[in-house]
Amino acid sequence: MSCEPWQCAEIAATKKANAITKPEVAVAMIKRAARPILVVGSNATERWMEGRQLIDYIIDFAKASKVPVVATAHMVGEFLKRGFEPAGFMSAMDIGNRLVDPTWQGLDGKGHPDLALFVGLPYYMEALILSGLKHFAPDLKTITLDNLYHPHATWSYPNGTLEEWASNLKVMTSKFEGGQ
Amino acid sequence: MTTKNVHVKIDEMKTNTGLIKNLELSIGKVVDESWAEPMGPTPMPSLTTLRDWDMKLLNRYKPFYMPDCDLCCLCTYGKCDLTAGKRGACGLDIGAQSSRIVLLACSIGAATHTGHARHVVDHLIEKYGRRHPIDVGGLNVKVEAPVTRLVTGIRPETLGDLEDVLEYCEAQITHCLSAAHTGQEGNNLDFESKAFHAGMIDQVGMEVADIAQISTLNFPKADPEAPLIQMGIGTVDTSKPVIMCIGHNVVPSVGIIDYMKDSGLADKMEVVGLCCTAFDNTRYYDRAKIVGPISWQLRFVRGGFADVVVLDEQCVRTDMFNEAERVKAPVIAASEKNCMGFKDRTNDPADEIVADLVSGKVPGVLILDPDKVGEVAVKVAMQIAPIRKKMRVLPNINEIVELAKTCRQCNLCQRSCPQDLKIPAALKAASEGNIAPLTELYEECIGCGRCEEACPVKLQIHSFIVKAGERFMVEETNLCRAGRGAVQDVEIRNVGSPIVLGEIPGILAVVGCANYPHGGKDVYDICREFALRRYIVVTSGCSAMSAGSYKNEEGKTLYEEFPGSFEAGGVLNVGSCVANSHIAGAAIKVANIFAKRPLRGNYEEIADYIHNRVGAVGLAWGAYSQKAASIAAGFWRLGVPVLVGPHGSKYRRMLLGREDKPEDWEVYDARTGDKVNVGPAPEHLFQTVETPQEAMAAIAKLCIRPNDTWKGRSIKLSHYIDLHKRHYGTMPPDIHLFVRTMADVPMTMKDEITAILEAKGWKETVIPDPTLLPRMIRKKKE
Ligand code: SF4
Ligand code: SF4
Ligand code: SF4
Numbered sequence: 001m002s003c004e005p006w007q008c009a010e011i012a013a014t015k016k017a018n019a020i021t022k023p024e025v026a027v028a029m030i031k032r033a034a035r036p037i038l039v040v041g042s043n044a045t046e047r048w049m050e051g052r053q054l055i056d057y058i059i060d061f062a063k064a065s066k067v068p069v070v071a072t073a074h075m076v077g078e079f080l081k082r083g084f085e086p087a088g089f090m091s092a093m094d095i096g097n098r099l100v101d102p103t104w105q106g107l108d109g110k111g112h113p114d115l116a117l118f119v120g121l122p123y124y125m126e127a128l129i130l131s132g133l134k135h136f137a138p139d140l141k142t143i144t145l146d147n148l149y150h151p152h153a154t155w156s157y158p159n160g161t162l163e164e165w166a167s168n169l170k171v172m173t174s175k176f177e178g179g180q
Numbered sequence: 181m182t183t184k185n186v187h188v189k190i191d192e193m194k195t196n197t198g199l200i201k202n203l204e205l206s207i208g209k210v211v212d213e214s215w216a217e218p219m220g221p222t223p224m225p226s227l228t229t230l231r232d233w234d235m236k237l238l239n240r241y242k243p244f245y246m247p248d249c250d251l252c253c254l255c256t257y258g259k260c261d262l263t264a265g266k267r268g269a270c271g272l273d274i275g276a277q278s279s280r281i282v283l284l285a286c287s288i289g290a291a292t293h294t295g296h297a298r299h300v301v302d303h304l305i306e307k308y309g310r311r312h313p314i315d316v317g318g319l320n321v322k323v324e325a326p327v328t329r330l331v332t333g334i335r336p337e338t339l340g341d342l343e344d345v346l347e348y349c350e351a352q353i354t355h356c357l358s359a360a361h362t363g364q365e366g367n368n369l370d371f372e373s374k375a376f377h378a379g380m381i382d383q384v385g386m387e388v389a390d391i392a393q394i395s396t397l398n399f400p401k402a403d404p405e406a407p408l409i410q411m412g413i414g415t416v417d418t419s420k421p422v423i424m425c426i427g428h429n430v431v432p433s434v435g436i437i438d439y440m441k442d443s444g445l446a447d448k449m450e451v452v453g454l455c456c457t458a459f460d461n462t463r464y465y466d467r468a469k470i471v472g473p474i475s476w477q478l479r480f481v482r483g484g485f486a487d488v489v490v491l492d493e494q495c496v497r498t499d500m501f502n503e504a505e506r507v508k509a510p511v512i513a514a515s516e517k518n519c520m521g522f523k524d525r526t527n528d529p530a531d532e533i534v535a536d537l538v539s540g541k542v543p544g545v546l547i548l549d550p551d552k553v554g555e556v557a558v559k560v561a562m563q564i565a566p567i568r569k570k571m572r573v574l575p576n577i578n579e580i581v582e583l584a585k586t587c588r589q590c591n592l593c594q595r596s597c598p599q600d601l602k603i604p605a606a607l608k609a610a611s612e613g614n615i616a617p618l619t620e621l622y623e624e625c626i627g628c629g630r631c632e633e634a635c636p637v638k639l640q641i642h643s644f645i646v647k648a649g650e651r652f653m654v655e656e657t658n659l660c661r662a663g664r665g666a667v668q669d670v671e672i673r674n675v676g677s678p679i680v681l682g683e684i685p686g687i688l689a690v691v692g693c694a695n696y697p698h699g700g701k702d703v704y705d706i707c708r709e710f711a712l713r714r715y716i717v718v719t720s721g722c723s724a725m726s727a728g729s730y731k732n733e734e735g736k737t738l739y740e741e742f743p744g745s746f747e748a749g750g751v752l753n754v755g756s757c758v759a760n761s762h763i764a765g766a767a768i769k770v771a772n773i774f775a776k777r778p779l780r781g782n783y784e785e786i787a788d789y790i791h792n793r794v795g796a797v798g799l800a801w802g803a804y805s806q807k808a809a810s811i812a813a814g815f816w817r818l819g820v821p822v823l824v825g826p827h828g829s830k831y832r833r834m835l836l837g838r839e840d841k842p843e844d845w846e847v848y849d850a851r852t853g854d855k856v857n858v859g860p861a862p863e864h865l866f867q868t869v870e871t872p873q874e875a876m877a878a879i880a881k882l883c884i885r886p887n888d889t890w891k892g893r894s895i896k897l898s899h900y901i902d903l904h905k906r907h908y909g910t911m912p913p914d915i916h917l918f919v920r921t922m923a924d925v926p927m928t929m930k931d932e933i934t935a936i937l938e939a940k941g942w943k944e945t946v947i948p949d950p951t952l953l954p955r956m957i958r959k960k961k962e
Contacts, residue, residue, distance in 0.1 A: 041870065074908050076908050089913075091874060094836065124829065128830065134264060135245065135247055135263065135264050
């Protein structure tokens with residue numbers, strides 16, 4: 001499948017994200033990962049799909065998949081307001097910077113993540129962080145759960161509508177034990 | 181310019197005209213030995229003089245690279261693909277390449293300010309002579325050039341002395357740039373160190389430019405009560421001819437204002453400015469007006485307000501000649517750096533040029549004589565205004581509705597918009613007669629025009645947005661304090677102790693451009709929050725305009741609500757970009773005037789002092805330019821942390837501390853030589869923050885310094901905790917890292933924090949006399 005970056009000028013060179021053709025692909029990779037984390041940015045409360053905010057979809061997904069959430073910016077407060085406690089919170093730059101450090105032992109101190117999921121950062125910030133990880137964290141796989149194609153991720157959904165996004169997130173949630 | 185290869189020192193010499201004592205001569209200049217302060221260890225540092233200091237900082241604040249581009253195409257070996265560890269044909273890897281881009285940005289920034297300074301100084305020397313005295317604030321400012329003294333060891337007394345300073349800067353910038361050549365430097369940290377060097381030089385260049393213009397052009401001189409200036413297009417009487425000056429260099433504007441006043445036309449026309457020229461115009465003439473930050477160029481030109489557009493240098497839209505032509509406003513390019521393709525008419529008679537511009541025979545001219553710029557601009561404005569009748573190219577609402585129907589909903593505009601604005605949806609609504617969604621885009625649109633470039637059916641999207649938001653535009657009537665320039669020595673004396681002890685919780689410098697993620701209101705909110713908390717809030721450049729562009733419940737702007745002095749709860753605008761040097765200058769003066777640390781050529785010690793003791797933070801919420809990069813780099817080398825808004829992530833490398841690594845946070849106690857862990861204070865040197873809420877918590881945290889007394893620390897912590905709880909809904913997770921003794925804990929939060937400290941296994945430590953420099957350790961008396 002040919003994918004175009006959401007922001008036209010965000011063009012990668014020789015290594016660009018594989019397209020996630022259906023949510024099951026992403027789910028399989030998440031299930032395969034030993035130590036995934038999910039980084040959630042400030043658009044989590046800015047994006048609405050079918051009357052719900054992105055953050056609500058993310059909470060459903062995180063509860064079902066048990067992937068630990070790292071909230072960036074001030075998003076931790078938004079999670080707490082909704083009765084969900086993220087595994088950690090720090091600035092987007094800090095989590096990026098920790099992920100490129102192979103000696104970092106993760107939020108729980110038990111080992112470096114092998115898969116980082118990203119969702120809901122401003123597109124250009126997410127693109128830059130994914131680029132940093134592509135270049136400097138060779139053993140880390142990255143997936144973006146946004147509905148916008150991110151060429152610097154390892155795997156990305158193609159550009160899609162809000163309806164497709166909502167559907168993808170719901171399907172992903174349903175494929176985990178906790179989401180059925 | 182003179183060279184320094186002959187140097188004569190005469191202790192005593194009898195001649196037939198008298199006795200000469202202690203005379204030191206370099207060819208062409210006299211080295212000033214009347215300055216009692218002895219020369220410090222590093223006058224006029226070279227590229228590597230301060231490398232050890234840089235490496236200390238870079239070891240603690242390691243670069244985190246986010247390459248904006250995977251390729252390098254700088255030489256003909258390329259393009260080289262540097263993805264994920266691959267090296268280019270020259271051997272360079274992506275880390276070094278990313279830091280090379282940072283060095284290039286900082287060198288361009290430093291060159292721009294220094295080039296600006298060179299132009300201003302040469303021009304002012306021509307006008308006022310080499311011996312014209314430097315006067316930045318009369319008796320209130322004895323340390324007239326703190327950055328220059330610190331870096332070069334020169335105490336400039338006259339305009340002529342500034343030439344020596346500039347000569348040094350120009351040489352260093354050349355070296356910095358040369359290091360970016362292929363095969364010249366290969367290590368990323370060495371590139372970073374050179375970027376710091378460029379930043380330091382930039383601060384000198386800015387200081388030279390500003391003190392030269394303050395000394396000659398009767399700008400406010402360190403005046404806390406500099407006049408309040410009318411700001412916003414709503415303050416402009418558009419029934420009069422309007423000259424709009426865009427850029428950063430005041431010299432041509434001075435020509436305009438002088439000619440207008442001398443011809444008795446001051447009441448008959450308006451001189452308005454965009455970007456930093458606006459500030460310096462109003463420092464020169466308090467009836468000039470500020471219409472807005474850099475990002476509003478298209479808005480005002482397409483709105484037809486300007487009868488003549490005068491372009492000087494820096495941050496001018498490079499298609500301005502095109503845009504102005506569409507509204508039949510003649511353009512005068514007035515800077516060698518920005519000729520815009522126009523014919524050089526400097527030596528033609530003014531009236532001939534006026535006739536050509538008024539008749540439309542030529543759309544614009546290049547005039548490099550500022551007095552002639554003044555005469556031509558004023559005459560053209562007076563003659564053309566009745567002909568142009570404020571011709572504009574904004575469509576009317578009905579036209580927008582009709583044109584919106586041709587939109588293909590292809591999304592290319594949104595995908596090209598740096599703000600990701602939902603333009604297709606707004607146009608869909610517009611096509612159905614609902615303009616409201618377009619109006620909503622007005623505040624967030626940064627006026628770049630990229631949407632229009634992308635649109636396959638050539639819709640003038642930016643113009644639609646401006647038209648839809650027109651009401652906001654014409655109602656903009658705000659006040660901004662004219663740039664006051666330096667901070668007085670006496671102000672430093674008054675606040676030095678509470679700053680260094682931490683009782684004034686911090687100095688927040690809100691600076692830089694207007695590439696904001698969601699409009700300028702965030703800048704206002706952040707400034708107000710910290711002024712109310714009695715931080716010292718310093719503004720400059722486009723941020724200073726945004727800070728003044730909103731009002732409180734009583735209808736007062738920030739500059740009316742808070743005093744303009746350098747004191748707790750003050751909000752002071754230092755001025756234009758080049759006035760940023762006064763912010764660094766104030767921090768340096770705290771070390772020098774309050775703490776009596778020697779200044780002259782003593783960079784490392786002063787930076788070490790500032791880094792460990794002066795709780796200052798820079799916030800460039802909308803930084804976009806290479807100049808903003810070099811300004812930040814100047815602060816990095818001084819050890820002052822800088823935050824940028826989300827678009828600032830595109831500077832593509834951050835300097836981040838790791839609070840989870842205790843070994844990174846050791847300092848020496850200068851009293852004993854012991855190593856003491858002081859916690860992550862300050863945690864970062866350069867960081868992107870994503871939201872204003874995050875910015876506020878980060879600012880409060882980054883003001884914490886190892887030297888804080890327990891009282892100061894408890895004040896700083898209470899602000900940090902309060903802002904964190906408000907915006908994050910929870911206690912900061914790292915509070916235990918900032919508590920050294922129980923006295924640091926804010927009284928009202930004792931129980932809560934004690935429980936956290938116990939849970940974290942916290943141990944009491946000492947408050948050292950902090951330094952990163954072993955040589956500052958005072959030997960233990962045996
Ligand atoms: S400078 Fe080096 S990396 Fe860049 S194009 Fe030339 S050889 Fe390739
Ligand atoms: S002009 Fe405004 S709407 Fe158009 S691309 Fe730029 S920011 Fe977006
Ligand atoms: S680029 Fe033009 S045609 Fe396409 S959605 Fe935007 S306005 Fe419509």
